[in-house]
Amino acid sequence: MNRATAKHLIERYFRQLTDGCGNGDCTNELCASCRDFRPLDNNAAAAKALELFKINAKLCNPHPSKKDLLDGAMSEADLCPAKEDFSDVSHLTEDTVTTILSFCEERGDYSALIRIVGRIFSNSDALIKSFRKDEPAAADKLDSSEPAGGEREKEGSESMAASSAALDEGLDEMMDPCEVTVDIAAVRRVYDRLLSLDQVEAALVNALIYLTPNMELDLEYLDVYETNPDYLNIFVIVLENSNLHSPEYLEVALPQFCKAMSKLPVAALARLSKLWSGYGLGHVRRMTETFQQLITFTVVSNEYDGETLVNDDRTVVAAAQCLKVAFYASILGGDVDVEHNEEEEEDPESDELTLHELLGEERLYKKGPPADPLELELGVRPVDSIRPLIPYEDFVNESLNEVVEMDKDFTFFKVNAETKFSFQSCPFILSVITKNQGLYYDNRIRMYSERRLTALYSMVQGQQPNPYLKLKVRRDHIIDDALVRLEMISMENPSDLKKQLFVEFEGEQGVDEGGVSKEFFQLVLEEIFNPDIGMFSYDDDTQLFWFNSSSLENEAQYTLVGLVLGLAIYNNCILDVHFPMVVYRKLMGKKGNFLDLSHSHPSLYRSLQKLLEHEGNVEEDMMLTYQISHKDLFGNPILHDLKDQGDQIPVTEGNRQEFVVTYADYMLNSSVETQFRAFKKGFLMVTKESPLQYLFRPEEVELLICGSRKLDFEALEKTTEYDGGYSKDSQTIRDFWETIHSFGEEKKRLFLQFTTGTDRAPVGGLGKLKMIIAKNGSDTDRLPTSHTCFNALLLPEYSCKDKLRERLLKAITYAKGFGML
Numbered sequence: 001m002n003r004a005t006a007k008h009l010i011e012r013y014f015r016q017l018t019d020g021c022g023n024g025d026c027t028n029e030l031c032a033s034c035r036d037f038r039p040l041d042n043n044a045a046a047a048k049a050l051e052l053f054k055i056n057a058k059l060c061n062p063h064p065s066k067k068d069l070l071d072g073a074m075s076e077a078d079l080c081p082a083k084e085d086f087s088d089v090s091h092l093t094e095d096t097v098t099t100i101l102s103f104c105e106e107r108g109d110y111s112a113l114i115r116i117v118g119r120i121f122s123n124s125d126a127l128i129k130s131f132r133k134d135e136p137a138a139a140d141k142l143d144s145s146e147p148a149g150g151e152r153e154k155e156g157s158e159s160m161a162a163s164s165a166a167l168d169e170g171l172d173e174m175m176d177p178c179e180v181t182v183d184i185a186a187v188r189r190v191y192d193r194l195l196s197l198d199q200v201e202a203a204l205v206n207a208l209i210y211l212t213p214n215m216e217l218d219l220e221y222l223d224v225y226e227t228n229p230d231y232l233n234i235f236v237i238v239l240e241n242s243n244l245h246s247p248e249y250l251e252v253a254l255p256q257f258c259k260a261m262s263k264l265p266v267a268a269l270a271r272l273s274k275l276w277s278g279y280g281l282g283h284v285r286r287m288t289e290t291f292q293q294l295i296t297f298t299v300v301s302n303e304y305d306g307e308t309l310v311n312d313d314r315t316v317v318a319a320a321q322c323l324k325v326a327f328y329a330s331i332l333g334g335d336v337d338v339e340h341n342e343e344e345e346e347d348p349e350s351d352e353l354t355l356h357e358l359l360g361e362e363r364l365y366k367k368g369p370p371a372d373p374l375e376l377e378l379g380v381r382p383v384d385s386i387r388p389l390i391p392y393e394d395f396v397n398e399s400l401n402e403v404v405e406m407d408k409d410f411t412f413f414k415v416n417a418e419t420k421f422s423f424q425s426c427p428f429i430l431s432v433i434t435k436n437q438g439l440y441y442d443n444r445i446r447m448y449s450e451r452r453l454t455a456l457y458s459m460v461q462g463q464q465p466n467p468y469l470k471l472k473v474r475r476d477h478i479i480d481d482a483l484v485r486l487e488m489i490s491m492e493n494p495s496d497l498k499k500q501l502f503v504e505f506e507g508e509q510g511v512d513e514g515g516v517s518k519e520f521f522q523l524v525l526e527e528i529f530n531p532d533i534g535m536f537s538y539d540d541d542t543q544l545f546w547f548n549s550s551s552l553e554n555e556a557q558y559t560l561v562g563l564v565l566g567l568a569i570y571n572n573c574i575l576d577v578h579f580p581m582v583v584y585r586k587l588m589g590k591k592g593n594f595l596d597l598s599h600s601h602p603s604l605y606r607s608l609q610k611l612l613e614h615e616g617n618v619e620e621d622m623m624l625t626y627q628i629s630h631k632d633l634f635g636n637p638i639l640h641d642l643k644d645q646g647d648q649i650p651v652t653e654g655n656r657q658e659f660v661v662t663y664a665d666y667m668l669n670s671s672v673e674t675q676f677r678a679f680k681k682g683f684l685m686v687t688k689e690s691p692l693q694y695l696f697r698p699e700e701v702e703l704l705i706c707g708s709r710k711l712d713f714e715a716l717e718k719t720t721e722y723d724g725g726y727s728k729d730s731q732t733i734r735d736f737w738e739t740i741h742s743f744g745e746e747k748k749r750l751f752l753q754f755t756t757g758t759d760r761a762p763v764g765g766l767g768k769l770k771m772i773i774a775k776n777g778s779d780t781d782r783l784p785t786s787h788t789c790f791n792a793l794l795l796p797e798y799s800c801k802d803k804l805r806e807r808l809l810k811a812i813t814y815a816k817g818f819g820m821l
Helices: 003-018 042-055 067-071 094-107 111-121 124-129 148-153 155-173 184-194 198-221 229-238 253-261 266-279 281-300 314-333 373-378 398-403 406-414 432-461 475-492 494-498 515-528 555-570 581-587 594-600 602-613 618-622 656-668 670-687 698-706 713-719 731-742 745-756 801-813
Strands: 385-387 468-473 500-505 536-539 544-547 627-631 637-641 721-723 772-775 785-787 792-795
Touching (some): 003 042, 003 198, 042 198, 094 111, 094 184, 111 124, 124 198, 124 229, 184 229, 198 253, 229 266, 253 314, 266 314, 266 373, 281 314, 281 398, 406 432, 432 555, 432 698, 468 475, 475 515, 494 555, 494 670, 515 555, 544 594, 544 670, 555 670, 581 594, 581 670, 581 698, 594 602, 602 656, 627 656, 656 670
Parallel strands (some): 468 500, 772 792
Antiparallel strands (some): 627 637
């Protein structure tokens, strides 16, 4: 059975279930004319029609009184017996709509327009042929002189002929995949006129409700797009309706349409995304707001819990997949750099089975981030975007983030991706807080896995199990101890880096439940970024560090820095690191460019920008050559030729753009290539197999590593818990918060460092930090103490506010080291 015949039969089953055969004495229980038949809505009828087609169920013959109705496209009211009702219209053009509108306006009756709009917009074949840039030949149009019955008898053969013609056109269209045969300008002008009429708006809504179930079935089971790429015209035309976000569509029509759109193959979605990107900011923003409004409307209209997941809501899932098309259109329509990528080092393939594969867990621990099919089809990644049309924040849906269960979503993402939808496949819709939860689950599962494997190995080999990444260091030799131990681990057994970090300071009694690790990271970074060591140069204006191209340190030191950053993310620790954004972009696979200089080397950026904008004689006024100068570790000038014999090549108006690009490439890439390669190697030792690169953008990676410098102590006060006899109304607690709020910024950071082990707020702000204040005895001269592992402050019940302030200031000012209480 060919496609046209199958579709015709499914439509007959659908009409039998919705309109019946017209025989009042019908005994077919699968016919709406049967007295025992239970009415179905359009969605249920469409699904049932497909089931009946599959089992070849009984199909009633049309009763004479209903034959015309069953063979038509819409209800009896939509059939046009009279020629002046435009019964010969098989598709719409701008001229046709204008003619019908004029006809209706003259008579003050728009019923003919409503019937025709309803009939055309509810028929996929009619919509595909509508609003073409090049109108079909007259021979393809229906002959208005032929009786209506003859038209219907010929409909099957004409439909097949039209499909064949559409296929030929589609093959031609494949030469330019971004192009469609729809006259967009004409469609927009038509909508401007139609949407001003309330009666026509209702007809469009009803037509869309009737059309979409058939489209979804066509795309899922009949591969109509592969047969006829012009099938995309339907989506192009419908989505030009600027009222899709209105309440009339949100209930039924738009959800059904999104479900159909989500069934489009990746090639079609890529064409749509490229098309939208060319329409500009206004169009992409309208698409974004339409899908976002549908997601929000659906989420707030339903209740979700651990059993009823938002992942199972087909409307939300389909709208998120449609929003992805708008997301990539925003990237394509903005400033993009798909070139200038860092070279990736490929790991050698091994034919040996890993223990994860032997245990059947390879899906949980598959290497490398997943690649989005639409991203691959378009050849662009979010990290390639310099400036999108729409800010990334506008794609985050807060209502969805509140109801998504990230533990279950993570399972779907890692294990059941083929059968269950995960919102991590649309990371742009998730906030950095929500994505951080997903990363946390991924890291913890890897830690538990390494712990299990260690136990298994120890049983087999008869050795003492070592389930943690243990580092024993001396405070006064912390770099040497850490470097030797981590370098040994990375060479002998790099998988140990995936274990949970456990730090012990020699001669101290502190047990690492997180707080000791925090101090370890802080001390390592203080040592590494010490200007006297010379690994990094510090800019007083930007207060940022950059790789020192003339450093005397070996590559292992830079690998250690990368390892520390990776371990911090992996162990959920926040670091006091001050890198420009270009470092995180390079870690995510992009080379630095001229625009990145504005953040990393602002003075140089301004100078080069003036060179580009100079209106005089560049060669005579600037007197620059392709030989540049910068300073080494000791402040001595170093000359470097950007080209061979650069001192002989003057910078002119014709080559100044090339000079600027080459200069920026040298400063951000080639001059620090050795140092950065070692740094990135260390970072990837820990993060290569995590979804970090897939889920997060460079600015979000910085937030994961460094936390937020915005400290909202009001939010911290609201979320703090109390223990040991304290409550929020205790006098000591009231005195404590009055004291904290009276501190300046520096003292607040000291308090945060004392209590939590870091002076930064976690992802999401201080409101996400669960601090505990516990009573530690009655009035005393003892200082407050803390358990940084648990963000717990042990506060004695001081007799007065002044004493509390004095004791607290002394504690946070002179705190260093760990002991057992």
